[in-house]
Amino acid sequence: MLANKRILLIIGGGIAAYKTPDLIRRLRERGARVTPVLTRAGSEFVTPLTVAAVAGERVHDQLFDLTTEAEMGHIQLSRSADLIVVAPATADLMSKMAGGAADDLASTLLLATDTPVLLAPAMNVRMWDHPATQRNLATLKADGILFTGPNEGDMACGEYGPGRMSEPLEIVAAAERFFAEGPLSGKRVVVTSGPTHEPIDPVRYIANRSSGAQGTAIARALAALGAEVVFVTGPASVPPPEGVQVVKVETAREMKEAVEAALPADAAIFAAAVADWRVRSASGSKIKKVKGTLPTLEFDENPDILATVSQMETGRPALVVGFAAETDDVVAHATAKRARKGCDWILANDVRPETGIMGGAENAVVLISEQGAEDWPRMGKEAVAEKLAARVAEALRQGR
Incomplete structure (x- = not known):
């Protein structure tokens, strides 16, 4: 080029x-x-x-x-x-x-x-x-x-x-x-990926089981279509894609700040597995094990990044996409989540251990939108990303 x-x-x-x-x-x-x-x-x-x-x-x-x-x-x-x-x-x-x-x-x-x-x-x-x-x-x-x-x-x-x-x-x-002459040329997209790590003490943390592979693939596919991609990633086990702006974070609060700093954008895709809770008062030193006693941890709820961006009164991206990792009643829970958060689409997947999806090379998603539920066949995460990127390009072309 x-x-x-x-x-x-x-x-x-x-x-x-x-x-x-x-x-x-x-x-x-x-x-x-x-x-x-x-x-x-x-x-x-x-x-x-x-x-x-x-x-x-x-x-x-x-x-x-x-x-x-x-x-x-x-x-x-x-x-x-x-x-x-x-x-x-x-x-x-x-x-x-x-x-x-x-x-x-x-x-x-x-x-x-x-x-x-x-x-x-x-x-x-x-x-x-x-x-x-x-x-x-x-x-x-x-x-x-x-x-x-x-x-x-x-x-x-x-x-x-x-x-x-x-x-x-x-x-x-x-x-x-x-x-580039891609369908997303001139468009700016924010993508979140990976887990967040919420510290308990300097050596322990709370996290979700996410490799960051799907979010990385999505960022790569969007960039291939010409988009300017801001890639906000937690501590993923896969390297970030080349050709995008990478912002590395650790916690949910850091991710929220990074996303807000990356706006305005034409679209935002929240593929990160953000921890729902954090320890209220993380210890500044390692918590020692004392025989016969258990540590007491108090929790606070982390900010809801998807809902925050979806419900912005000004500066909201034209298209906001969330993910729902579920283990039962996948479509019902994802549909309720879309309504509750206020986003445009939810990509739901079944992450029960026997599916091998969480941390694996393949994914099987259901796209939840105002039109209903659309099943996608099981395919590699790169293929899922390419299909999603094409759908994003089409939605933005139609002026969502």
Whole structure:
């Protein structure tokens, strides 16, 4: 999908700029031609010589360049590309874009272009969460700017949270989605997967028996149809799919926060096996076994993520899909769950041990919707995911 595509890569001034030589290499591996633009701050983290050597192209870093500006080079650069990628997209660059500033080559290019723009934000978590940045984010999204990330994780400054730039392969996947002709191109879907772990003490926890295989397959199938996928996963036993934005969590409360941070979205699919309860006061040290006595655990109910999103008054995804793992009266319980939660679809499955579904390679589901119950034959989890992704694409096409 990137073969012979012209990518204008603007490198902002952040520590994540060290990843851009690898990003350039990955883009060129797929046949793209990469023209680099290096901001003055970006050159503090990666040198023009390094960028030029990896790109095989000269680096543009001066707005007032006699040679290129004699022919209005900033106009030509901004309009000769098929896609402009900004990585890292700093808070400063986002602010300039949202406000229409044009005081250097990068911001001038971004203002003078009618070429689609893809941003990969990277900044300190407090900068990302600041109301000014969030206002700029909303403005840029409303202007049609595309985004990938940011991811959540450890920061160079020692803090933790959202603000890490997407990995090079994630940015490549986002660029490929832009050029893809899939039925979900331009759609954003949130997928939850895996179990949650609710701590009892530092070495024990409560969890559900979920491998995360079905949720992972769903995320992969949606991405294959061109969707931008935010994959919120608990501690699964299978690796997350490539080409999607991965947000790793441990507990139900962390999963709820991650899902809310990923909105707005066109669809949300809740395949995670979220623990219904958590220990009210998890011990900070290991609970020791004392002969003749048993520990007393008090529980609180975890937040209901599916119901919360399904019943949102504003910003609700057009399509909300839940899962129901049942051991008896599967259709009846799943139908009641759909009505109770307020979601559009429920995928119900029989997870009695003898079925081998929980943690296995196959699944047999019943799709519960307002039209009733639709039995799907037993098939591999990848096939289930592909069938669901196709149905999601059709529902969104019809304007659900």
